[in-house]
Amino acid sequence: MATQSPRIRRIDTALLFSLRPAFAVFTTILGASCVQKTSDANRAWADGENRPALVNGYTDPGSYFPWVGVVNGCSATLVGRRTAITAAHCIGSSGQLVTFCTPPCGNINNCSSECMNGIAYIHPSYNGPGKCGSGGFDYDIAVVNLDGDFYTSFSVMPQQLGGPASTPSVDEPLTLVGFGCTIPDTSTGDGQRRYGYNVVGDFGSQTIDYDDTSQAYGCRGDSGGPAFFGGSNCVQGVIVGETFCLFDHDYELTRVDTKISWIQSTSGDSSVHPCGVQVCGDGLCQPGEDCSTCPQDCGVCPPCNPPCGANQTCLAGNCVCAYNQCGAICCVSGEDFCCSGQCSSRCGGSCPC
Numbered sequence: 001m002a003t004q005s006p007r008i009r010r011i012d013t014a015l016l017f018s019l020r021p022a023f024a025v026f027t028t029i030l031g032a033s034c035v036q037k038t039s040d041a042n043r044a045w046a047d048g049e050n051r052p053a054l055v056n057g058y059t060d061p062g063s064y065f066p067w068v069g070v071v072n073g074c075s076a077t078l079v080g081r082r083t084a085i086t087a088a089h090c091i092g093s094s095g096q097l098v099t100f101c102t103p104p105c106g107n108i109n110n111c112s113s114e115c116m117n118g119i120a121y122i123h124p125s126y127n128g129p130g131k132c133g134s135g136g137f138d139y140d141i142a143v144v145n146l147d148g149d150f151y152t153s154f155s156v157m158p159q160q161l162g163g164p165a166s167t168p169s170v171d172e173p174l175t176l177v178g179f180g181c182t183i184p185d186t187s188t189g190d191g192q193r194r195y196g197y198n199v200v201g202d203f204g205s206q207t208i209d210y211d212d213t214s215q216a217y218g219c220r221g222d223s224g225g226p227a228f229f230g231g232s233n234c235v236q237g238v239i240v241g242e243t244f245c246l247f248d249h250d251y252e253l254t255r256v257d258t259k260i261s262w263i264q265s266t267s268g269d270s271s272v273h274p275c276g277v278q279v280c281g282d283g284l285c286q287p288g289e290d291c292s293t294c295p296q297d298c299g300v301c302p303p304c305n306p307p308c309g310a311n312q313t314c315l316a317g318n319c320v321c322a323y324n325q326c327g328a329i330c331c332v333s334g335e336d337f338c339c340s341g342q343c344s345s346r347c348g349g350s351c352p353c
Contacts, residue, residue: 017082019143026272039153041252043090048140055181055182055218056196056213060193060194062104062193066102066104068177069101070101070108070176071085071120072090072223074225075226076225077088077225078156079158082269084143085263085270086141086144086238087223087224088122088139088144089241090223094142095119097120099115099116100144101113102114106193108179114153114156116144116148119144120145122141122142123139123140123259126142128177137240138205140238141259142224143266143267145261151271151283154282157284161272161273162229162237162255162275168208170200171199172199172230175228175229176218177194177195178221178239180220180223181217181220182194196215196217197215198216198217198251199215203255206255208252209250209252210251211254217251218239218242225239226238232275236256237256238253238254252339262267285298293323300309304317
């Protein structure tokens with residue numbers, strides 16, 4: 001992939017999932033078998049590490065989570081016009097040329113994907129998966145600085161990051177999204193974007209655990225995919241793998257809310273924001289913005305046709321009541337509008353104010 005020069009293209013991404021031997025990293029703690037398995041990786045590619053896919057998930061036909069794509073056979077999320085994030089173990093080394101792709105149909109094997117090259121940067125505190133409790137998943141995150149504006153090129157809206165107020169709580173609902181397998185340690189189902197639900201089991205300063213295997217959980221190919229709280233589409237975590245320690249088996253997310261400053265500074269992308277932040281002029285028409293409040297991002301409002309009547313104003317192409325210090329000053333026939341005992345608008349008949 002590194003030899004391909006076009007920055008923007010549509011390609012067949014089935015090849016990205018065709019070269020994936022797998023193994024687990026085994027260590028011993030207190031004489032007991034302890035395993036940390038990543039969910040996916042360029043290291044899953046280059047070194048043959050095991051990557052997860054979403055088990056017990058639901059098929060996304062392409063329109064539910066179009067901002068979730070693939071990088072190096074892992075999952076990834078568009079979080080800015082020129083920025084995607086994925087798991088660090090999916091990247092061989094910082095400065096690596098990678099390709100971020102999103103299939104419009106939701107399956108990389110069934111349609112040409114919308115793709116763009118970029119340079120990946122691994123979090124400087126990432127030390128790789130290792131012993132249980134070693135913090136190998138704490139900073140398992142990488143930023144991909146894309147060569148161009150993915151939003152403008154393909155009309156895919158980036159998602160915001162979980163903000164500082166997004167501290168997880170036990171039993172909080174999770175939504176997981178990824179392109180991984182549906183049967184653990186196999187390639188079955190690879191390449192189809194799926195989503196599913198679980199709950200927060202526990203959390204640390206840099207990770208979130210979930211462990212209810214009767215619900216959706218990560219499988220090979222899901223590493224790097226996003227996790228959201230509840231019904232929000234703010235990215236709260238990145239799927240990274242699973243940990244077996246003594247009698248404890250957890251699936252792991254690396255927290256995003258604790259790494260926002262690093263993501264923003266590394267990307268240099270002014271459109272990467274914490275959840276709920278609206279910045280007029282960043283080129284994204286975000287929820288809460290429209291042509292009347294932010295024409296720079298949402299475009300100039302169309303004129304009202306036919307023209308608005310008396311005591312009305314044109315707002316986003318629609319005629320609405322105008323306002324003065326008394327409030328709305330348009331009324332229907334037969335009504336009077338009163339303000340502080342004075343007749344402010346006479347629509348017919350006497351004014352009883």
